[in-house]
Amino acid sequence: MTGHRQRAQLAREAAHLAPGASEETAFGQRVFARGRGTVLTDLDGNDYLDFAAGTLTQSLGHCHPEVVDALTAQAARLWNVHDAATEGRDELLALLARLLPDHLDTYALFSTGAEAVEAALRVVQATxxxxRNRLAALRHGFHGKTMGARMLVHWDIGHQAFAGNSVLGYAPHCYRCPLALEYPSCGVRCAALVRAHIAEKPNVSALVFEPVPGAGGVIVPPPGYWEQIADACRDHGVLLVADEVLTGGGRTGSFLACEALGIEPDLVVLSKGMANGFPFAVLAGRADLLRSPAAAGAGSYASTYASNPLGIAAARATLGVIERDRLTERVRELGALLGERLRALHARYEQLGDVRGMGLLFGLEFVTDGHSRSPAPGIARAVHTTALDLGLRTAVGGHIIRLAPPFTLDEGELDDGVRILADAIERATS
Structure with a gap:
């Protein structure tokens, strides 16, 4: 439960802080004071296993010593000189070239995922x-809260409609198939419709997509989905723009989720885990796109905090550890264990309607009952807050709880986290 020191601070903040925090923050009512590895500590001294990894960002856990050392050393030397070259940027670019597929050999550096998504849209529109004056995206997608990102998925606010010119295709949501079909007898009909409505239209320039839609509930595509769409896009001249803000950097057990799913994107956006939670983002792509004179005029990839030395230092340290310690392999191993434990919970609790995931990224969908599959946000909220009281932090949104622990998790912590989660589900559903 929230202690008195936390309650006092939250009361002081309420006088001036605008509402609108995430559901997990609004429901949790915690003030976190420090973190180390997989563990967070609140202002009253209570510890929590962090199975949300910050905001699905702390690939190496909180305050990893090598990232702390890199940031501390850089902070004593230089913080910002706009987008000018600084010591070590060349090493980061070489590291990216080693980690990313060979054809993605050109990079622009930014500070947030949405900023890099907007840059990707400018590249598409310029080239x-x-x-080819229309963009395409998938239902249930999320690409940020900026105007261009919102327009992609027809996200209106208030009475203002800014759908723009984007075309929406069906995401591979097998548990809630919009076509009322069942996999595999469906023949992956959703992919066939994306082909017909997007890939084969002569006025569509690019399909912007999350390989595994994260905010939509960790929707893992079935075999055959991306094979059909990617080939059709390639055959019809539609660029593939992968939003790997959440999945990039090893979260799904390969450096890019696209690699595991057999997709060869033309542009990729990466951010959350690339610098272990420090603001940093990358737009990676084919040289002919990012170096095109139409897309690379003066200032095209510049912004106030683009290429800032602190972000570069944090990213070099984070990615260096991921490469050196072969953490993507570790993610696959731990992900297999976590998936096995979560599927056992799925078999025990009817209200846990679906469990899906890749690597160390899982979505738990809560429902009122297995037959109706009616979303149960109240149950998800109760599971989240109960787990928090028991010492486990998760990420909740609507009727979905997402789990994305740090790559440095050990098997004992994994089992402890699942045990607490099971206890929370038992209490919330009994």
């Missing part, structure tokens, strides 16, 4: 042939 698109005449007549």
């Amino acid at each position: 698109a042939p005449p007549g």
